[in-house]
Amino acid sequence: MTASTVSLFGRRARRRWVHLILGGALAMPYVFLGSVILGPFTGSAGVFTSLPLQLASFAIGLPVAAVTSLFPPTRPLESGAVRALCGTDGDALAHGPARTRGERARTAAWFTLHLGLGGIVSGMSLAVPSLAVFLIVLPPFAWLGGTRLGLPGALDAWWVRALTPVAGVAMLLALAACAAGCGALLARWAPVLLGPSPRDRLAAAEARAADLAVRNRLARELHDSVGHALSAVTLQASAARRLLDTDPGFVREALAAIEDTTRRTVGELDAVLGVLRDGDAPGTAPAPTLAADLDGLLRRTRAAGQRVTAVVGTDPATLPPLVSREAYRIVQEGLTNALKHAGEPVSVRIGSAGGRLEITVENPLATAPAPRRPGGGHGLSGIADRVRLLGGSAHAGAAGGLWRLRVLLPLGTT
Template identity: 75%
Template sequence: MREFVRLLLGRRARLRWVHLILGGALAMPYVFVGATAVGPLTGSQNVFGDFGLQLASFAVALPLAAVTSLFPLTRPLESSAVRWLCGVDAERLVYGPARARGAKARTAAWFTLHLGFGGVIAGMSLAVPPFAGVLIALPLFAWLRDSRLGLPEILDRSWALALSPVAGLACLVALAGCAAGAGALLAHLAPRLLGPAPEDRLAAAEARAADLAVRNRLARELHDSVGHALSAVTLQASAARRVLDSDPEFVREALAAIEDTTRRTVAELDTVLGVLRDGDAPGTGPAPTLAGDLDGLLRRVRASGLRVTATVTADPAALPPALSREAYRIVQEGLSNCLKHAAAPSRVTLHITATDDHLTITVENPLGTPTPCRPGGGHGLRGIADRTRLLGGTTEAGPTKHHTWRLQTHLPLKDPT
C-alpha cells in the first residue's frame, strides 16, 4: 500500500505532475488561438461553453505548438525542465538547439506530447477535485442535494448517495493515477525525443577522443621532459657529491649542467601547462627539436657521467618540424632510460640515420642490474610506442644476444601534420 501511495503521490510523481501542469499552462495561448479559428467556423459565440468546441480548439492548438517548437530555445528549456522535474539523468538529454531535421522533428513531437498531456491533466486537475469534493460531502449536507448543482438524478437514490463519498475518493485516485501515468510516460519518452541522436553521440565521442588525445600528449610531454630532467639532475648531483673534495672542476660542471637542465625544463613545463589554461597562449617557447637542441641534450647527458657516442648521418634541419619534435622526445627518453638502468660506468651508442623514406633512431647500452620500477612508473617505452604509432612508424625495444639493451625506432620521413 505504501508503495502504491508513493507511486501516485511521492516526490517524483508530484514533480512530474507539476511538469504536466506547466505543459497545460503553455498550451493555453495555443488553445485561445485555436478558439478564434473554431468560433467563426462553427458560428459559435461561446466556444468555451461547449465541451466539443473546447476539444476542437485543443486539436487546432497542438499543430500550432509543433510549429513553434522549432524555436531554438525550445529543446534547451524542455531538457532542463525534464531533468529537474521528471528525474531524467542529465547525460541522456541534449541541451543545445536542435539543428538537424531529425532532431527538430523529435523536438516537435516532444513539445506536442508535453502540451497535449499537460493540457488534459491540467484540465482534470481543475475539474476533478471540486467534483470529487461535492461527491464526498453530498451525504453530509442537505443543501448540496437540494441545490442539485447539475448532479445526475441517480444520486437521489439512497444507495447511490451512500456510495458517493467512495466515488469521490475514486475520482481523486484516478486523477492521481492519470497524472502519474502520463508523467512516467513522458519521462520514458524524453531520452528518445530530447536525447542525443546518432550524430550527436558521434560528435560527443569525437570530442572525448580529442580531449583524451590532448591529455595523453600532455602526459607524454610531462613524462619525457620532467622525468628526463629529474633523472639527469639526480645523477649529476650524486656524482658531484661523490667528488666534491677531490674534483672541484667536475663539481662546477655538474652544477652548471643542473642549472641548465632545470632552466630548460621549467620553460618546457610552462609550455605544456599553457595548453591547459583555457584561452592562454603557449608558454615561453616551442617544444625542443632535434635541429634545435640535440647537441645540448647530449651535453647535459654526458655531464651526468654517461658516455654517449653519437653518430648522426641525418640532417636534423631537413626534418619536418613535427617529426623533429617527436624524434627529439624519443632520443631523450631513450637516453633517460640509459641513465636509470644502464650498467655503470656505461657507454651508450646513439645512431640517427636517414634513408629515402625512413628516419631510424637506435639507442644501445650494456645491460645493468634490473632496477625495480617505482610505483606508477615504467611509462617511458609506452610513450615512445605511442609517439611512433602516431607518426606511422615502428619501434622495438629489448635485450640483444650481445648483452646489450637496444631501442630502435623507424619513422616515416613525411610531415605527420
C-alpha cells in the same frame, strides 16, 4: 516507502509532474488562440466556459503549437527541460537546434506530445483535487443534514456517505497515476524525438576522439618532459651530494645542469598547461627538437654522472619539424629509462637510410631490477604511440646483455 508509492509520489515522479505542468502552461496560449478561432464559427458566447468547446479549442491549438516548434530554440530548450526534470541521460538528447527535415518533424512531434499531455494533466491537477477534497469531507455535512445544507438528497443513503471518501482518495490516486504514467511516457520518448541524429552522433564521436587525442598528446608531453627532468635532476643532485667535498668542479657543473633543466622544463610545462586553460593561448616556449636541443639533452644527461656516447649520422636541421620533435622525445625517453633503470654507458645512434630515420639507444642491463613506481611504466607505451602516429616502427627489449631501443620513423612525415 514501497516501490509503488515511490513511483507515484517519489522525487522523480514529482519532477516529471512539474514538467507536465510546464507543458500545460505552454499550451494555454494555443488553447486561447483556438478559442478565438472557434468562437466565430460556433456563434457561441460561452466558448470559454463550455468544456466541449474548450476541448475543441485545445485540439485546434495543438497543430499551431507544432508549427511554432520549428523555431530553432525549441529543441535545445525542450532538451534542457527534459534533462533537468525527467531524469533522462543528457548524452541521449541533442544540444543544438534541429537542422534537417527529420529533426524538425521529431521536434514538432515532441512539442505537440509535451503540450498535449501537459494540458491534460494540468487540467486534471486543477479540477480533481478540489473535487476529491469535497468528497472526502462530505460525509460529516451529510450526517448533519445534507438537504438543509443544499446538498443532493441522494446523499442521505448511508452507503453513499461511506463511499464518498473512498471515491475522493481514489480520484487523487488516479491523478497521481495518470501524471506518473504521462511523465514516464515523455521520459521514454524524449531520446527518440529529441535525441541526436546519426550525423550529430558522428560529430560528437569525432569531437570526443579529437579531445582524447589532444589529452593523450598532452599526457605524453608531460610524461616525457617532466619525467626526464625529474629523473635527471634527482641523479644530478645525488651525484653532487656524493662529490661535494672531493670534486667541487663537478658539483658546479651538476648544479648548472639542474638550473638549466628546471628552467627548460618550466617553459615546456607552461606551454602544455597553456593549452589546457580555457581562453589562453598556448605558451611561448618552443617544442624541443633534435636540431634545437640534442646537444643540450646529452649534456644535461651527462651532468647527472651518466656516461653517454652519441653518434649522429644525419644533420638534424634537415629533418621535417614533426619528425625532429617526436625523435627528440623518443631519445629523451630512452635516456630517461637508462637513467632510472639501467647501467652505463649509454649509446645513442641517430642516422638515416632508405627514407627513414633510425634511432637506437643501448645500455647494459641492470644487475638488479629497479623498484617500480606507482603509476609509472608509461614510457615505452608513449614511444609506441608517437611512432604509430608517424607510421613508423619501434622495438625494445634485451639482446646480448644489452637493453636496446630501436625506432624507425619515415622521413616523408611533415
